[in-house]
Amino acid sequence: VLTEPIVYEHVYLPIKDFLPEHVLILVPGGESAKNLETAGMIWQKLQHHTADRHSLMLNLGGGMITDLGGFAASVYARGIRFIHMPTSLLAMADASIGGKTGINFMGIKNQLGSFCDPYRIWIEPNFLKTLPQREYKAGMAEIYKIHILQSIRKINTRDFDEQLQISLLLANAMNYKDSVCKKDPLEKGIRASLNLGHTIGHALESWSQDKPVPLLHGEAVALGLIVELELLVKHKYCKKAFAQNHIRQLQKWAPALSLSKHDAEEICRICKYDKKNLYGFINITSIREGIGFSGLLNVEEKEMEDVLILCFGKKTKKK
Numbered sequence: 001v002l003t004e005p006i007v008y009e010h011v012y013l014p015i016k017d018f019l020p021e022h023v024l025i026l027v028p029g030g031e032s033a034k035n036l037e038t039a040g041m042i043w044q045k046l047q048h049h050t051a052d053r054h055s056l057m058l059n060l061g062g063g064m065i066t067d068l069g070g071f072a073a074s075v076y077a078r079g080i081r082f083i084h085m086p087t088s089l090l091a092m093a094d095a096s097i098g099g100k101t102g103i104n105f106m107g108i109k110n111q112l113g114s115f116c117d118p119y120r121i122w123i124e125p126n127f128l129k130t131l132p133q134r135e136y137k138a139g140m141a142e143i144y145k146i147h148i149l150q151s152i153r154k155i156n157t158r159d160f161d162e163q164l165q166i167s168l169l170l171a172n173a174m175n176y177k178d179s180v181c182k183k184d185p186l187e188k189g190i191r192a193s194l195n196l197g198h199t200i201g202h203a204l205e206s207w208s209q210d211k212p213v214p215l216l217h218g219e220a221v222a223l224g225l226i227v228e229l230e231l232l233v234k235h236k237y238c239k240k241a242f243a244q245n246h247i248r249q250l251q252k253w254a255p256a257l258s259l260s261k262h263d264a265e266e267i268c269r270i271c272k273y274d275k276k277n278l279y280g281f282i283n284i285t286s287i288r289e290g291i292g293f294s295g296l297l298n299v300e301e302k303e304m305e306d307v308l309i310l311c312f313g314k315k316t317k318k319k
């Protein structure tokens with residue numbers, strides 16, 4: 001059983017007597033521990049306890065643990081089976097599904113990794129009871145992204161009902177992501193639609209790392225979705241009313257952000273390094289009302305800067 005200190009205390013200890021006999025592998029928590037050194041610690045421990053091809057790893061934790069544990073298991077002895085037991089909302093709705101595993105390397109997020117499906121995914125929404133509110137809201141942003149993708153394809157035209165039980169919202173988001181990943185496991189087509197909001201989201205996440213309160217992944221995605229929806233309206237991919245309706249909802253989970261012109265320029269510079277880019281243009285995932293995913297949309301740097309300022313520019317006081 002692989003876990004980290006916070007999850008050890010809140011989840012592992014209460015359930016450990018219900019787990020079969022196992023070896024516990026406790027690694028440091030946080031994104032900074034999702035690296036080769038920690039993976040090495042896991043492999044050493046597996047070897048020390050003579051884990052073999054019949055061994056099974058249980059990854060108990062948030063997305064950091066499911067990514068790291070999935071990666072470590074996928075290469076140990078050319079791959080052993082693993083089960084994800086996600087404990088954060090983001091990991092339940094997103095990170096544990098779709099078979100992407102990975103660690104950060106040389107400062108680049110998820111630079112080393114593999115596509116490898118877990119043997120099982122076990123979801124227990126009760127684990128969310130101890131999850132901090134900020135982490136919970138960050139997970140809601142990814143769940144809402146799925147709602148946008150469904151509503152643009154008219155799969156789900158109902159309003160998003162936040163009051164609905166979290167297990168129902170989760171089941172819908174998980175099933176949708178799972179069905180998209182099954183159609184396109186290696187992200188050659190439709191799976192890229194799940195990157196909606198992520199070009200700008202990732203850039204905001206990286207940009208915020210040296211700020212006093214860095215953005216969480218889901219928070220950055222909520223902000224990225226707002227900016228990308230505005231860009232889609234500008235390019236007439238969707239109507240203003242459609243975008244406005246979703247932006248209003250996203251504002252519930254997006255943290256306050258106030259950008260100077262210099263910040264916007266810096267964020268656009270980071271965007272240019274995104275894996276989705278081609279020929280110096282910034283590419284965002286595009287969706288069209290009534291159609292759904294429609295590939296990538298080229299956006300010019302200046303246009304992106306203007307929309308960032310439109311959405312989150314510093315407000316100057318009127319005299």
Ligand SMILES: NC(=O)c1ccc[n+]([C@@H]2O[C@H](COP(=O)([O-])OP(=O)(O)OC[C@H]3O[C@@H](n4cnc5c(N)ncnc54)[C@H](O)[C@@H]3O)[C@@H](O)[C@H]2O)c1
Binds near residue numbers: 029061067099129217
């Ligand atoms: N593989 C994928 O497809 C995919 C998709 C999205 C995100 N990710 C990855 O997921 C990671 C982010 O996931 P995350 O937000 O879950 O990060 P995380 O694992 O760091 O968890 C966030 C925080 O919540 C705490 N926590 C988790 N469960 C808890 C519980 N039940 N009670 C109390 N505290 C709890 C953790 O200790 C941590 O402090 C990133 O590394 C990202 O790259 C992967």
